[in-house]
Structures are given as C-alpha cells and as structure tokens.
Amino acid sequence: MSNATLEAVSPSLQPQPGAPDNWRRFFSFSTDHKVIGIQYIVTAFIFFLFGGLLAMVMRGELITPEADLVDRTVYNGLFTMHGTIMLFMWTFPMLNGLANYLVPLQIGARDMAFPRLNAAAFWMVPVFGVILTLSFFVPGGPSQSGWWAYPPVSLQNPTGNLINGQSLWLLAVALSGVSSIMGAVNIVTTIFRMRAPGMGWFKMPAFCWTVLSAQMIQLVGLPALTAGAVTLLLDLTVGTSFFNPELGGDPVLYQHFFWFYSHPAVYVIILPIFGVFSEIFPVYARKPLFGYRVVAVSSLIITGLSLIVWVHHMFASGTPGWMRMLFMFTTMAISVPTGIKVFAWVATIWGGKLRLNTAMLFALGGLSTFLFAGITGIMLASAPFDIHVNNTYFVVGHFHYVINGAVVMGFYAAIYHWFPKMTGRMYYEGLGKLHCALTFIGINLIFLPMHPLGLMGMPRRVASYDPEFAFWNVLASLGGFLLGVSTLPFILNMLSSWAQGKQAPDNPWRAIGLEWLVSSPPPHENFEQLPIVVSAPYGYGSDEPLVANDPAHKPTHDLTEGVSP
C-alpha cells in the first residue's frame, strides 16, 4: 500500500550476507522472509520425518493384536509425541514457512512487517523442538497423556519429579503458542499494511486470503489454549485444583479450554492448504479460479464459524443434550462454505487445458482425500452417530484423511510448484510422479481401513486390541510402511535438484502472480520497484496485464530515486 512506498529503499547491488547464493544464511538469524520461510519448511520437514518414524513404530506394534513390540508406556508415549510433533513441530511451522515465503512475494512487499520478530518466532521452533525431544530422556519418559493432555491422566505423575515428560510438554506447547502469536501478528499486519499499490482486497491472491483467515484464528484462539496450559501446569507443579476433581476441580472445563482453540486450529491448518489448491488449479488448468470472490470470502466465513463449533469434540463427554444439539447444528453449518470451495475447484478444473505434472497431481490427490474426509466429517458432526464412533479409529481415519491426505499432499503440491522459485532449479518430474503415486497409495492403504475398524468399535490410542480387528490393522500397517518409503524419492529429488537441477526460468509454469515476475530465486527484497497491480489475480485466458510496471527492473525514470538515501 501507499505507506510501503515510503520505505522504498532501493535494493542495493553490493554483496550482502542475505544474498540468494549464500547457503550459510540458512543457519543465521536472517531477517529475510524467504530465508525464514525455507528455514521453517526444512526444520518442520525434519520433524515430520521424526514424527513419521514414531508412527511407523506404532504401526509395527499394531500389526499384531497383542502388546508385544514395545511396552504399553512406550506406546502411549509414542502416540502422544507423534500427535504433538506432527502438529506443533511439523504442520504449524511448515504452514508458517509457506506463508512467510509466499505472502510478501504475492502481495508485492519487500519483506514482512516485522522482520526481526519474524526471525525470533522461527528460532523458537528449534528451541521447543529440542525440549520435546529431550523429554524422551527424562526419568518416566515423555508425556503419555495424548496430545489433548486431558486431566486427571495428565496430572498423574508416577515419578513424582518436578521435571517430567508432562511439564516439559506443557512448556514446549506454551512456547509454541508464543511463537505462533508472534508469527500471526506479523503476517496479519503484513497483509493489512503492505500490499502493493493497486492491490485491493479483491486483487489479492486466494492463498493470502486463506493465510489471513487462518492467522486471525491464531490471534483469537491461542489465548484460551495458553490459559488452559498454564492452569494445567499449575495443577501439575504447585498443586492447584483447577481441573483436579479430588480437590474440587472440573476436568471437563479443561476440555472446553483445549477445544476452544484446538478445533479452530484445524482450520489454521487446512485454510492455507485450501489457498494452495486455489493457486495451483488455475495454473495447471489454464483457467481463472471459479468464483474467486466467493472463494476468498468463504475463508473468512469459515474463520467465524470455526470459533463456535468446538463442543463437537465433546459429544460423548460430560456435556448435556442441548449443548450437543446446538453444536451439531453449528458444525453442520461450517460444511457449507467448505463445500463452496470444493465445487469452485472442480468448476475451475472443468473445461480447462489440464497439465498433469507433479504439483497438479498432488493437488488433485489432496482434493480427493479432502472430499472423502469432508463427507465423513459431516457424519461425525451428527451427534448420535458420533456417539458410536467417538474416540474410535473412524475419527483417526477421518482426520488423517484431512491432515495427511489434504494437508501433506497440499504441502507437497506447493513445494513442487514453488520449488523453481525458491531454489532457482527445476525438479525431476519422474521422481516427483513416483513420489506422488507412492504417497497417494500409502495414504489410502493406511487410513481407509481405519474407517471399518472404527465402525466395528476399535477405540483409538490402544496398544493392544481384540483379534477381530487384526485384518484391517495389517493392511493399515503395510500402508504406514509404504508411506514411510514414499518420502525417499522426495528427499532424493529435492536434494539432487537443488544441488544440480536444471536452471529454472523466472516463470516455468507460465503462471500469473507477482512472485513469477521476479527472478528465480527472487533477489533480496524481492522487487526492484514495487509492482502497481491493475488486475484480479487469475487472468488466465484474458490478455489483461497483471501489473502496470516491470517490478523486476529499476524504472528508467525513477522518481523515488531522489528520496532514497
């Protein structure tokens, strides 16, 4: 926006530590949003592999009915840390990485609003990552109360030590919350204040709309989680009794605190992935995003509704009937704006000129798993049906179809799509397609069998189970191992392409968007001159230019030259 032009310090040509060809910047306290974005993504991906390894040990345990591979306490620690790492160390940092990298480029800004705050928020991630990892080595092991940490189980402290898995877990989650709030303040401010001249709200790419909607949820919801975590930590360490029923506390109150944030958190996770779909389908179908304005606004509607549905996690908890019915109706309502998006993507693809390269295949895979998860999600919103499958594998199957299906496949789609921009290199299509096929088969093989298991009545979080569940569990375990193997072609592709892939042009996909107008990788501070946006973001099939100037090059008659120092 206009005030951004005031700080239009001309990007200097002299060499500097943040220069795009200097690999050491990825290990420094860099304030360049592109460096921070990649730092987030790579750190998160390492933890993704760690969390996946824990899941594979769990699938090893579950391939037989008896608890025979690991001790029950170890299994309980594994599923707790799997959930915690996948959410707080993988999903949130990974999405912050995508938002960090893409938002300033897409809105035509030279960096984020608060670059130092941005770097500080990132560097907290390895800190609480280390705390979580270290908790495996304290006496008594890591937290074993599940990632919900419901009291009173989370208050039982068999070792009696002050430093135990649970208190370290709570410390890490609180730090993660602080880091997320810092990130959210930064991203929301950036989108509000730093859009390029001419970029009105309805000229902003859909990805930025979804990031804005998601980060606003963080600002509203995280204080509730932090309050819950702090009071639980007080109960655990100094013996207060907010949630301890023996001393008059109420364990159900904690569940309200927890889900008041943690339900909206799933929209913090899925909304940016919706944004990725909205960016990718138009490029590879060569058609404008169908109903762009409605798709954009539906993100905000989802944000609003996401704050009033949390009790659907508590349909079988200590909740009265009227509360279950009320939240059943609000939960059903949220499927409407979500459905609008799905139909809009299908209409975008329909009648286009499809190019099925890796990014598009991943996005299509993510869309199909999301559609399936959306339908089982509406079933779960129905309280009487949920009462049967609540806390069973049906729920585990449902949310993994979202979070490993839609979110992880959407992440891969984004990485393949923007890899040339991020690194200046092209990836290998063949390896990418192999990766996509293995991932898609793996996801369906592990998570589809969980639905019949849940309907049959297999509870989640069990280290052992009755023999009638063995068949589907064997299939699921095989799928889990395949999913582990599927990451190998990805890692190989990324490392070798980044090292010696073909040089990428500025815009290899002929995509429309400000990030594609600058070089690959973009220079420090992105734009030689701030773009002047004149069109809506998805002008495929029309000849209208997106911008009125050439942001990659200095203006020949630079009027701002005089003001810059």
Added chain:
Amino acid sequence: MNRRTIGVLVGLAIADLLASLWIGQQAYTWMPPQASAESVLVDNLFSFMTTLGSFIFLGVMGTLLYAILFQRAAKYDASDGPNIEGNVKLEVVWTTIPILLVIWIATVSYQTYDRMSILGPMEPLPMGMATAEAAPTDRAASVTSPPIQVFARQWAWEFHYPEAGVRSTELHLPVNQRAQLVLSSEDVLHGFFVPAFRVKQDVVPGREINFEFTPIREGRYRLRDSEYSGTYFAANQTNVVVESSEDYQDWLAMAAARSPFPAENVAFEAFNQTDASAIGLGWKTVEPAPAPLVNFASSEEDTYE
C-alpha cells in the same frame, strides 16, 4: 444445452443415485450386531448419511476423473482455457443445495438423538426453545430395570447391583428392559462404550452420570473403555451379557449366593509380571488398582459377538 446433453446428465445422476442407494444399504453390514434399540436408530441414520455422502462423492469424483482423462492439454498446446470467472446461478445452486442438505441431516440427527434419550429426556434449551415432545412413541421398553452402579477405575470395570447385593465385573442386563446405569469414576476419565449398543458416555470423576439404553438382543458383547485412561487403557475391557428376564433373575440369585473373590484383571496381572522381571523396557507407570473383589467375574476366555 441440447437435449442429448440433458439426457446424458439425467442418466448419470440416476446411475449415481442407484449406486449410492446400494452403498447406503451396505452400510448396515459395516456395523457390529444390532443389540439395542439405539443401534437400530443409529444404523438407519448412518445408512442415510452414507447414501447422501456417496451421491456427492461419486458425483464430484466422476466429474474430476472425466476432466483428468479427457480435458488434458495437448503436448505443445500453450494456449489458455476459456476465461470463465464464475457463474452466479451455479454458485447460488451449490450454496443452497448444501444448506438444505445439512439442515435435513441435522434434523434427522436431532430426531434420532431425541429418540435415543441416552441421558434421559433432553433438558429444555435456554432461550425458551421447546424440545420435541418427550416420551417418544417407539421407546422399545416401557419396563425399566432398577439402576446399576458402574464403577470405572484404572483399570477395571465393576458393576454393583444394590438391590440384589451383587458385585460383578461382567455386566448383566435383562433384554427388552430400559437399562439404567449410574456411571462414576474413582480416578481419571474413562469411557463406557458398547459397540453393539452404539452408545458411549465418558465417565467423569467427581460426577455421577445417569445413562440409559434398551438392549433388544440376547448375547454376549464387548464393553470397552473409550476415553484414554493411562498405561493399561487398551486392556480395560469386559463383557456385557444380555439375557431373558428369567435368566437375569437366576443369575442375580446365583451370584448373590457366592462369596466375593478377586476377579481376573489384565492390568493388575500384567503390572505384577513386568514389575517382577529384572529388565524393565518401559517407563514408570501409575500402579493399577488391585483386582476387584466380586461375586461374579468375566473371563477374557469368553467368546462374544
């Protein structure tokens, strides 16, 4: 659109509908046996939602697959597709239809929940909204058996029949009578879950929760702890026996005549075994409560449906 296109679309919609109706019927077979009045209601609801869900899933996936197969760009075709930015009519349709669908699903769900009345008749809503009429017409049983106290603990289930003076780790219920349970926990959260009954309720320490349902089929079924309760959570299971009124009375009399003995308890036995072994590969755990002293115990050897 010409007539032929409309004909093809109508034909596809009918095919989608028929396939969905068939899948909706299959949904019944994915569930455990229907052993309670509530399970019939829940299965009908699930079949209804499976039909609707399949219709949408097949319709959307069919459209996507057609586009993927037949609408690909030719190898050297660098041109764009048509510049279609939206269609207000279509967008109104695909907003309105889902709104109507979810209102339909929510209404059917509301009626189902109301008829189940597992927590007793629903309390009136605040803000003066009236509940549906109490006393549903098809409540399977007008007879109600006396309340049974259910104690959940780490990690055992214990059922107390106060009138008969019986304690048991196997839940016995007379068929076709409204079962009344009073759920309470002595330590942490547990979940009372009988898949064959399709009912579930968290057991909250510090509260007594009245829970009811109607078994309609004789047999032995599995009862599982459904709310994570710590180390031996997975082993916290037992059986429910639904039997005729006469058999139930006989069982109560037989059990009352026995003197209490320690029941079989997976958690307690496993803990003592691990504790005795020299090398522990696990972490320190909360100690299980000792095996409950009861007049009648369930056995892990018993078969169930």
